[in-house]
Amino acid sequence: MTAKRAAARKDKGKANRLHRRSVAALQDAGIPFLIGGAYVVEVYTGVSRQTKDFDLYLRPQHIDLALDALKRAGYETEETFPHWLAKAERGRDCIDLIFRAGNGLCEVDDSWFEQAHNSKFLGLQVKLCAPEEMIWMKAYIMERERFDGADIAHILQSWAERLDWPHLVRRFGPDWPVLLSHLVLFGYIYPGGFRDARLQARVHMNAKDIAHWTRAIAKEESER
Numbered sequence: 001m002t003a004k005r006a007a008a009r010k011d012k013g014k015a016n017r018l019h020r021r022s023v024a025a026l027q028d029a030g031i032p033f034l035i036g037g038a039y040v041v042e043v044y045t046g047v048s049r050q051t052k053d054f055d056l057y058l059r060p061q062h063i064d065l066a067l068d069a070l071k072r073a074g075y076e077t078e079e080t081f082p083h084w085l086a087k088a089e090r091g092r093d094c095i096d097l098i099f100r101a102g103n104g105l106c107e108v109d110d111s112w113f114e115q116a117h118n119s120k121f122l123g124l125q126v127k128l129c130a131p132e133e134m135i136w137m138k139a140y141i142m143e144r145e146r147f148d149g150a151d152i153a154h155i156l157q158s159w160a161e162r163l164d165w166p167h168l169v170r171r172f173g174p175d176w177p178v179l180l181s182h183l184v185l186f187g188y189i190y191p192g193g194f195r196d197a198r199l200q201a202r203v204h205m206n207a208k209d210i211a212h213w214t215r216a217i218a219k220e221e222s223e224r
Contacts, residue, residue, distance in 0.1 A: 018093040019054040020122045022070060026056070027124065029069035033058045034108075034116050036098070036129035036137075043119065044131050045154040053087075053096045057108050057129055060099040070095070105175075106137045115167065131159045136171040139178050152182050153189045 026033050037055025042048045058066055063086050067077040075088040075095070084100040100107045115130035129137075135155055138148035156163075172179045205213075 017122065018091070019095070020124065021073065021090070022054070022056070022075070022088065022093060022095045023121060023124055023126060025069050025073035025075075026066055029065065031058070031062050031066050031069060032113060032127075033062075033066070034112060034127050034129045035119075035121065036134060037096070040128050040134060041151050041154065043128060044134075045151075045158045047151075047154045053094045055096045055098055057098050057112060059108050059110075059112075063097055063099055066097055101137050101140050103140050105140060106133075106171075111167075115164070130164075131155050131162075132164055132168045132171065135163075135168060135179075135182075139172070139182055149182060149185060153186050156183075156186050157190050 023033075023035070034057040035055070036057045037053070038049055038051040039054065056066075063079075067079070067086055067088065070088040070090075071077050073090070075090040075093075077086065077088045079086045081102070083104055084098065084102050086097040086099075088095040088097065098108070112129065112133050113127065115132060116127040117130060119126055119128050135152050138151050141148040169176060169179065
């Protein structure tokens, strides 16, 4: 492990200890919530990335109660976007309270909690957003400054055989082409059952070129 990566892991450990305070505050107030975001992606896939905010998912009717509980715990709070997001901040502990996607879809409902996975977070018993709900929520994030397709690909690679596919398809409903688009991309990112597009004549790469490129990517990752 490089010094830079070790430092990043140490910083993440500090951040999680900070976030434990907000998790405990909501639990003490009896407010149901799920942990999601980058934390859950790492749990399900092993892929880690640094983020400023810690994502908690709540039903819409519990947002005001959560803001009140966090305010009593010393957090500054705001209803950032009334149709999907509120925030709480105490020092470096920045919490996103999410109850829908930014496009107004994917409302957190009872099914989110029925599908949730039990886990522990620094000694606290918690529930994590299910991978199906993370795929559904992230599938619509295709903006100029952010695209969550990589997270979806990693979840599919790690969890495809364990996903509740009928539930996932029902979640998308008439927007099933959005799910299909991510599955098509997945076939190119992880081309296990597909012909590797890099080997097509039009691409001007051979197996040696691919191996060299792949080693370079791995080397770059190890130096981060």
